[in-house]
Amino acid sequence: MKRITPLAQSLVLGLTISLSTSAQPHQASQFRAKADSIIALMTLEEKIGQLNLPAAGDITTGQAASSNIAENIKAGKVGGLFNVKSVEKIRDIQRVAVEESRLGIPLLFAMDVIHGYETMFPIPLGLACSWDMELIERTARLAAEEASSDGICWTFSPMVDISRDPRWGRVSEGSGEDPYLGSQIAQSMVNGYQGGDLSQPNTILSCVKHFALYGASEAGRDYNTVDMSRLKMYNTFFPPYQAAVEAGVGSVMTAFNEVDGIPASANRWLMTDVLRNQWDFDGFVVTDYTAINEMTAHGLGDLKTVSAKALQAGVDMDMVGEGFLTTLQESLNEGKLSEDQIDEACRRILIAKFQLGLFDDPYRYCRAEEAEEVIFSSEHRQEAREMATQTFVLLKNENNVLPLSKDTKIALVGPLAKNRENMPGTWSVAANFSESVSLYDGLINALGDNATITYARGANIVEDALLESRVSIFGKPTYRDSRSAEEMIEEAVEVSKDADVIVAAVGEAAEMSGESSSRTDINLPTSQRKLLEALVATGKPVVMVLFTGRPLSITWANEHVPAILNVWFAGSEAGDAITDGLFGDVNPSGKLAMTFPQNVGQIPIYYNHKNTGRPLPEGQWFQKFRSNYLDVTNEPLYPFGYGLSYTTFDYGELQLSKTSLTGNETLQASIEVTNSGEYSGQEVVQLYIRDVVGSITRPMKELKGFQKISLAPGETQTVRFEITPDDLKFYNYDLDYVWEPGEFEIMIGGNSADVTTQAVQWSK
Template structure:
């Protein structure tokens, strides 16, 4: 650090005299520091702080001569993203702090979505754990590893509510429920940021995508969103608000329109709601080229939409070159004000101050940390444990699971022997060569006690182009053999096995960004394989890989044992083996409803009743709200998931049957492990407001607790109900509770519940 200081100009040395506070930021000192810095900045340098270009993969030694280097030296870059490695980042940071006029450090971001080199399960899978301590730990490990490799800002968590699984980015979020989504949002923000952003093992969170991106029409990525503000506030906004109030340092705008205006240029959204209503004070960055894309939305040319974005409350332009290229002209023409530019610049500088970059711009660039803190045994153990908690056992009718570690096991299917598809989508820092395929992990698990064989059996799709569309970024597993040849090989292997593990479903890139699907059933190539395996009459465990809710009617009808494993991260293969062979007991519960048909979508448990609801237990009634060809119910309901053991719920009771707004009630239920395995259970609380000034949902999740029970053990679970759990936004968007009758429901999922009533006076 001393050598660095000697190289700094006197102005920069004076500015660096204001150190970042050790635990909490001293706002007075921060404001004084930034006031002094901004008083020395030119207009170009201020606008430069609002510019976030992408680097590509700069090879060490190239940075000094690149076009990007010239922009950094001129103060025209505020930060960079998706540059990996301490040496590369140090080289670029040196340009900013040693060769630019004011030596302002860059902020370095990356899509650290669900881990760094230690990759945790995809976020949708993590949400199925309902384990907030483990969720926070996953973000803490990601921050530790990313910061050890030079990253101080992550574009995570994604908290978009998703009720349409055709949308590929459902995989990045936490499912359909605002209560669960809010709890996960808080846990992720705290995991990334800790209690002190200036520590070099924390990173700044970026909450995305603000707002409503998960409601894209037809489930098609980047598409239009249109909904009432009442629905926004009651269903879609809560996780964003929870993340804002948890202190997230930044927000990212979404691609869609909100009330007809693109989110990136929507002042009501970014200023009135995010900043004024919720009192949030961080900075807003666009998604990739979102400013320029407002032109395609019909909002004007690049200059016009750049001014629209800045005036709305967007502070940083990712890649579009709208701010850096047009704001000076817009200022001269009176389309933006210098005060607005200053405010955006200040927010970026405040973020850098809070990260401690002005105190030491190289604080995240310790090569020793990078060597010893990434992909450690402890981190991998955390990822493996969370993966086992995320898997959802959908069926185990024949009690086939857990399997015994003996005999002859055949792993068959296109997902059975691929390393690159284990981590899942958006694992940009993954090191595939370090991970195992399911076949490799099972060989290791059963070494010396059982025989493990493998055959691919089929491609993912028969159609080459379809498979290519869902197999990118080094995840390709296409086999050039004929379908008949692959199936014959698989059948020969299967005939000699005692049990078959069918590893089928989606590839990792069949979900994620720009991976929308209109058909959510298993591809025909894999269905043929499963049909052939079933014909042998041997025990088959269907291990389903997916990044969304898929339609599994056929599988449910034909197979007794189904384990959904999503994409479990770098340790997925070992974790799957842990669960299959009983070293871990499955405990995951769905964070979304699984439909019987795409025609039911959007399908979600906390829906409103119609004026003509279908009678309970009925399939079809004329002049009722139903389908001719299918019932209204999901195949598997929200909150559903089996275990190797069984649980009973007894003696649901309330401490009182009335409460006033200042009071509280306690609901209690006795949960007993009635089976043969020690295991975890997720106890869920739902509430229904029976009469309201607006129509109210048939039930809403309002509490949950993950408990561990030894076989035969009983625990009493308590839920406290206060006025906050009964509030909602009315038609005037006032957050209120209303007196009257409420139903309280407790159970293992949203369908199988016990019910009591109470009155709010």
């Protein structure tokens, strides 16, 4: 007997509503009547059930026949599931929801599709260093195509948390330190996942996270306390979240931390006043993993109390904790919340299901033939390889050691040289690690039968075996060697004797960054530092290929190693992409999205800082009673926006259309950039502005625009920027978004520290 769906029942009851579910991300309101027709049929228990998002760990192929979650699905007590993979499993679980529950409401299926599905692209911090919005949007589009064919309709991405502390492991999952660049990337990612129409089956619902301020955790320790002024919130940390909302993101995830003393998941000012009332967000809000339950440890009350607080704050869906499922009915009976509040949360989730077309076809994302065709396809892998090359940042290239000639005798040394499982990096939950390309594989692929490569491991990732065990998880082994450090270094030196150049594959293992991977010591691990010292002592040129998910303190390497190529974690095709860079088939063009400190004592260090009342005079290291250190300069090791090329770019004089402007006039700023080297290359030309005098103190410079250009040797291009009063706006002391007349410094250059500057007067 065919089941009567909720929509069919609505028609029987005379609630005649359109069945068309074509949806733009912004247009949730058109589905309100449809959602209400279903809510009218639901019991209170079923409404609360839509607010429940468990993880699917106890559902096994067979599929959902004998688990607690399966029974809850049949009872209408589950709104969605996450971390189920494959069409077969998802189709079977969805069948239980639509054929064995009373109303047949389909489930959402989610996964952490962070920087790719099975085809892995560079980690988000690496992608940010491409400064290429079309490329970044394309990675999200390809990830959506793969995931959506394999049953997934919702991703917990992008993470847009601004962070200025590389001790925090999750900087790998974000876009760095700058609100302008972060906002551009947030919009690109949302557009890539969601496209222009969520009813299209190859798009997926995006979830921006973590709202809010998660990247500012004290001491760089994950899940830790956050405390900041609202001025800093609005001017620095809020913009990327708001940009994602303006791009039409369908869902928002709460942060673990507190905001103004109230955990984010219970913070009505944050979730309702800011997110919905100020920014007009019309999607639904989901917590992070057990975030409601964790508010009891914060000291906000028992599970029933904090669950009610979360719903009242504006949270719609409870991830894993089941506080909503087990306590909301009791709180309702006690008059601590209203059924209207439950209805509103349920409505938002149902609307998302309408937007995704799940009521038209619950199995529309289960397309096995398409999945077989697109997932980890040769076309996607080739794109991943090309994209990865755009994220590499050349930090040093003394005496033009790079690019290498393909007839060079290479000694490949280092604990990350032959480790394909670590190439995709953190948050690669759907990756096919066995098919990833290691650096060793890449060199063999590039050189073939002509390869003259010797290899030695050289060192373990870290000397401490216990520490190493904490980072060799999630299917990414570090292959610890039982030999002594001295034996491994001796072997590395021996295999380097006849080489023309030594390529040292060093840095972090993939899970040394990411969630719950905070570090107090961001130096290169001692075991690898000793290896580098021995390699440099051979007198051979050394190329340091740096794998990392965060800025590291590599001061010694910068002083002694002639060439350093930062490759982050470059994804499935890492080895081939890195080889493309090493041999000059691709010219590195990445620019840092996050400052590298000289040492951990400088943290937090970021380019758009404010001045002090006692600034250190330019060009000086130390002056007593000035803002400086006794032991190191104030300068970073590598500034924001920094990155070298195999060629050189010369900047001409900054040209301004005017030096005195009034009102809404537009300022034209231009500069000539010439490729004065021998290779074709790409340069990211960056525009910064300083508001010299304000009603509140203003940063020394702020990124306000950038353009990535391509130049052949000898070619010159004029790069132009248009600047309007909108580019001068900020939140003032009263949190009004304004611009103020006065003097402004216009700066253009190749990184935040190397700019040419002119002043303008702008009056109202």
